[in-house]
Amino acid sequence: xxxxxxxxxxxxxxxxxxxxxxxxxxxxxxxxxxxxxxxxxxxxxxxxxxxxxxxxxxxxxxxxxxxxxxxxxxxxxxxxxxxxxxxxxxxxxxxxxxxxxxxxxxxxxxxxxxxxxxxx
Numbered sequence: 001x002x003x004x005x006x007x008x009x010x011x012x013x014x015x016x017x018x019x020x021x022x023x024x025x026x027x028x029x030x031x032x033x034x035x036x037x038x039x040x041x042x043x044x045x046x047x048x049x050x051x052x053x054x055x056x057x058x059x060x061x062x063x064x065x066x067x068x069x070x071x072x073x074x075x076x077x078x079x080x081x082x083x084x085x086x087x088x089x090x091x092x093x094x095x096x097x098x099x100x101x102x103x104x105x106x107x108x109x110x111x112x113x114x115x116x117x118x119x120x
Contacts, residue, residue: 006022
């Protein structure tokens with residue numbers, strides 16, 4: 001008879017014939033290790049997106065829902081232009097770049113129109 005071992009810690013398994021792990025902790029540990037590389041990348045990207053969102057949110061007055069700021073202001077606050085969640089192109093051809101519900105439209109002279117998307 002073949003002896004099976006835990007896929008995580010290597011302990012000899014007892015019990016069901018199709019058992020792969022000795023307990024829930026080993027199962028969880030194995031799956032966490034398996035997914036750690038992609039999870040780390042996703043965490044990094046999500047952290048950048050959250051920071052971008054916080055920056056946009058902090059600059060837009062709640063009562064107005066939009067404002068204009070300079071490129072320098074966004075850069076000084078650490079906004080990362082390489083990460084966004086989606087874009088929206090108007091019928092007039094203007095393309096807004098969004099980070100969740102907050103977005104911007106690049107205007108002339110390194111000026112950006114910041115907007116908050118209204119609930120629809």
